[in-house]
Amino acid sequence: MWSCVRSNETDDSSDQQVCQDLGLILSLSSLFYLIVCFPIGLCYNALLVTVNLCNKVSMTMPDVYFVNIAIAGLVLNMVAPMQLLGPGYTHWAMWDFNNEVYITLLILFNISSLVIMYSTTLLSLDYYIERALPRTYMSSVYNTKHVCGFIWGGAVLTSFSSLLFYVCNHVSTKIIECSKMQNKEAADAIMIFIGYVVPAIAVFYALVLILRIRKESTPLDQDSGRLDPSVHRLLLVSVGVQFALWTPYYATLLVHMLSGIQGRHLHGQHLRMYYFVRGLSKLLAFSSSFAMPLMYRHMNKSFSPKLRRLLNKLHCGKQGCSQERSPEQQVVT
Template sequence: MWSCGPLNGTGRGEDQPLCQHSQLVLSAFSLLYLAVGVPVGLGYNALLVLANLQDQGSMTMPDVYFVNMAVAGLVLSALAPAHLLGPSASGWALWGFSSEAHVTLLVLFNVCSLVTMYSTALLSLDYYIERALPRTYMSSVYNSRHVCGFVWGGALLTSFSSLLFYICSHVAARIVECAKMQHPEAADAIMVFIGYLVPGLAVLYALVLISRIRKEDTPLDQDSGRLDPSVHRLLVATVCTQFGLWTPHYLTLLGHTSLALRGGAVAGQHLGTLLFAKDLSRCLAFSSSAVTPLLYRCLNRSFPGKLRRLVKKMPCGRQSCSADQAGVQQVLA
């Protein structure tokens, strides 16, 4: 992923020092994420899921979507070492993998990205419904759980284009129609449109509606059944974080698709910049799996209480439980 090999045949010797510096920056950033971000993402996402599932009666609509994003974050954290240390194009890869494994990892990455973006968009829309019509129960926990199931199913169906690309790469010699499906640019274009533009427009529309409602001071604001006011801060922080960390990845996909449609090869002076942007955007996308649960921990007032109840229900002896409670107290602090 950080090899300068693609520049060797371009005749751009002056780009080699820049490429070497970029390689060092990406290597340091990726190793830092693998050493810190992956354990944090796995730990906090697991705590977020367990703390909410053990006390499902106290879950609210936002909790359901954050549990959904936490499950996707667990998968992303598990995929990070394989993506960041094992690509076949990497100059310092610790291992390599076959084309089957590469396609599997790509499909799982795309599924997690779709689940994360659509969970964020649906959270924004349901928050607006809850603010506007608090007693209709349209944005209830029951409905949100079924919506999250449809999100995972839709993400799997959308990522099916990558599987078609892999299948056609093997049977193209026997099926002429598959020759038109061997280009990954089509899959990238689908991911940009469905995975970024559609949820982005939904979030923008929801935020505009939410801002209009917040300007109106109505008696419903005193309703005890409404969501906690801290949910608004959590929503804004989550939207900004997710779209801020995932936008570079989708922009690189859009740029790759645009270059492919133009039919021109990438010039040597721009190849290093494109590779650097692609790899850096992938690292930023993976880091979202660690940042989102931290935001949930800092901005959700009910999470510390759920975590304490989770510790109390753990079946363990007195000594181990006291040690676990001490560790949890440090986490809560």
């Protein structure tokens, strides 16, 4: 939900009409996301995590990273309704949050974005290692689980370091030590560099290395422990979609940072357009929690059989289904 930004300048009717049209577009897009994309993304993220954790033995290295991305997507799903219906988009009294709630939502959003971007980056790097150095177990499931733990820890530390500037910007009148840290542009610069520039460079380097590997068939391709060829397509699509959905958000942070550094704050029509683009970019960022599990569901060949086995197990209970026992009994006979 989005309302027009009031300016000290006298706005003519045409500017107000454009502002209302932009607000209507963003409001309808937000409603569509909350009604359609939000429940689907929440359901598929939960299924992705549940199915893989119930089949830990058959999990591969990409599965661990996608489970990590799905958990971060669940966190985004919790933040999305409060952000899209929050005080930044509507003036409802029931959504009049205080600074503590705003800062908490910002922490969760930043942590989720960092986990998603770095999980995607390390997935591409580990996939290159798997292709270039098979049987070395450098990109094994065991190592990947520990790497994901470091990703969450690093995301928490990084988000808090940048969040310190936001906190001081809100409570600077209460704490004397924060008087020298009222710089929101520094927090944006930290998030842009660590959350986007570094992962983008690493992903580009990994994709260049992957594309340089020759696609000639070798005896190692017949190894049952080798990754499925469909993972290559899933990797390329997921990396492209993630950066396509998150680039506008970091671009708005860059615009805000540069305008603050140069002292040229946006006014009038430019300010309204900036708020519209920022709201739309946040909506696209939230959409990553909807797009990723759907791609994993349709492009990973092993997910559907695992899901059917899990549903059959839940339906039959501990005793097991007779349809599952009959083939085994026939083989024994």
